[in-house]
Amino acid sequence: MEQIVKRTPKSIKTRPLAGRVRNRATHAAIIEAAIAILNERGYGGFTLDAVARRCSAGKPTIYRWWKSKSELFMELYNRESAAMMPVEDLGSMRTELIAQMKSIFHFWRTTACGRAFRGLIAESQADAKSLAQLRDQFMPPRRNLARTILERAQQRGEIATDNIDVALDLLYGFSIYYLITDQLRDEDAIETMVDLLIQGLTSGKAA
DSSP: OOOOOOOOOTTOOOOOOTTSSOOHHHHHHHHHHHHHHHHHHTTTTOOHHHHHHHSSSOHHHHHHHOSSHHHHHHHHHHHHTGGGOOOOOOSSHHHHHHHHHHHHHHHHHHSHHHHHHHHHHHHHTTOHHHHHHIIIIIHHHHHHHHHHHHHHHHHHTSOOOSOHHHHHHHHHHHHHHHHHTTOTTOTHHHHHHHHHHHHHHHTTSOO
């Protein structure tokens, strides 16, 4: 019996969906161009079109990988801030919180992404999608850095509280206030705030 072999027409070719796998060289070129634009123009002059013009990547590629400038900026911020992500065990909650807060203030003062972060905050107040990304994707990992410190303090017996989320709100509320009012050089305020926070977290411990 003759075997029938079905052949795929030559005109039909299977290929992976475009944009699913990022070319490393192209991705690196886009990131380099984006950082340069942030340094030169700040967040206000940072657009996906500007990034496309700055590098060799085509505009469709950039818009396929990032749907908005805030999405690309968040990736840049994550890359640039990676060095301050680990929270070392320094033996006490006070020491760790002060070290972390000073590291954040320094990053915001001295890097293009840090300085541009205020722009993202401002944009998010008028753009629901940017606000959702800021609230649901961007902020939780950063809050978890301080959460690690507070949970470690619980394990040491330094604090006994169920109000860690409220404490995180106070920490980040303080930080954002000093960011948006351009007071990031006032590092003495960090120690005062941390001492007040610890006082509040430990006031009912003995009870």
